[in-house]
Amino acid sequence: MTDEQATGPPAEESAEIGELQARVAELEDQWRRALADFDNLRKRVARESATQRDAERARVAGLWLPVVDNLDLALEHAADDPSAIVEGVRAVRKQALDVLAKLGFPQRSDVGEPFDPTLHEAVAVVSVPDTAAGTIVQVVRPGYGDGEHLLRPTAVVVAKGD
Amino acid sequence: MTDEQATGPPAEESAEIGELQARVAELEDQWRRALADFDNLRKRVARESATQRDAERARVAGLWLPVVDNLDLALEHAADDPSAIVEGVRAVRKQALDVLAKLGFPQRSDVGEPFDPTLHEAVAVVSVPDTAAGTIVQVVRPGYGDGEHLLRPTAVVVAKGD
Structure with a gap:
């Protein structure tokens, strides 16, 4: 019994030390891997962020190429038939508004x-009979987009109170 | 001596167990924090990636607004003086090319x-006297950008060998 009491605990404790040392090694490994994962993600993000911005810039710029092409065509045809250009340019303008709408910025109609x-910029206030104060009576420069994604506020003329 | 041999090691081992347990607790904490940091970064990246794309889309779309404004002006003035529109539209076209160049996509001049x-798309091959085979003799549709960032290849007519 005395022998057992003398040698028993050390043996158990040695086993516990072995287990703890293994646990420490395992945790050190897991921790190091988590740090490496974090660092790799951070580096990947920096790389991809620039790539994504470039891709979005190219995508949006590409949507405007048909507009530019049609401006070119309108100008070429103007040489033959100057009166045709007005129709051509009207079509190009419509196409440009379609591109803006497709990008999430439709032209606003605020009259x-x-x-x-938050949506309008008042450039003048005028007296208008039979019109409630604060009503938009004229658009001076069109705005694009909505409340959530406003590209540019509409420049407007607003009615003064009667 | 027998006593020392029996009690000495257990005391030392108890101390070692205590130290190892403290080390395990510390490592578990560090590991958990590294995992949490990784997860937070992952979530932040997903959020910011969408935000950055939206911001780039709005920035690029915004650069085109003056072009659209000037198309509007050219059309307004056309009503008064139809001949003036050609000059106005030429100016708008120049402005559109400036926007593309500013975005990193200048119009190519390949003749x-x-x-x-990698830069050109051949739409026809023609015999041209005194011109080396493979020389670009005409641009059918302009290309934009350079080798690194090509927005669109130039559609070209190429010289056949003599």
Whole structure:
């Protein structure tokens, strides 16, 4: 019994030390791998962020090429038939508005709407009979986009109170 | 001596167990924090990636607004003076090419250059006296960008060998 008491605990403790040392080695390995994963993700993100921005720039620029092509065509045809250019340019303008709408920035139509400082920029206030104060009576420069994604506010003339 | 041999090691081993347990707790904590950092970075990246793409889309779209504004102006003035529109539209076209160049996609000028399949798209091959085979003799549709960032290849007519 005395022998067992003397040697028993050390044997158990040695085993426990062995287990703990193994656990330490395992955790050190897991920790190091987690740090490496983090670092790799950080590097990948820096690389991909620039790539994605470039890709989006090229995508959006590419959508405008048909507009530029049609401007070229309108100008070429103008040499033969100057009166045809107005129709051609109207079509190009329509196409440009379609591109903006496709990108999430449709042209706003604000006439008759109440003035909203988050969407509109008042350039003048005028007296208009039978019109509620703050009603938009004229668009001076069109705005594009909506409340969530406003590309440019509409420059407007607003009715003064009667 | 027998006593020392029996009790000495256990005391030392107990101390070692205590140290190892503390090391295990510390490593578990560091590992957990590294995992949490990784997860947070992953989530932040997903969020910011969409935000950055949106921002780049809006930035590029915004560069085209003056072009659209000037198309509008050219059309407005056309009503008063139809002949003025050609000059106006030429200016708008120049402005559009400036926007493309600013985005990193200048219009290419390829006439006289040797055909390069990474930059050009041959739409026809013609016999041209005194011109080396493979020389670009005409641009059918302009290309934009350079070798590194080509937005669109130039559609060209190429000289056949004599």
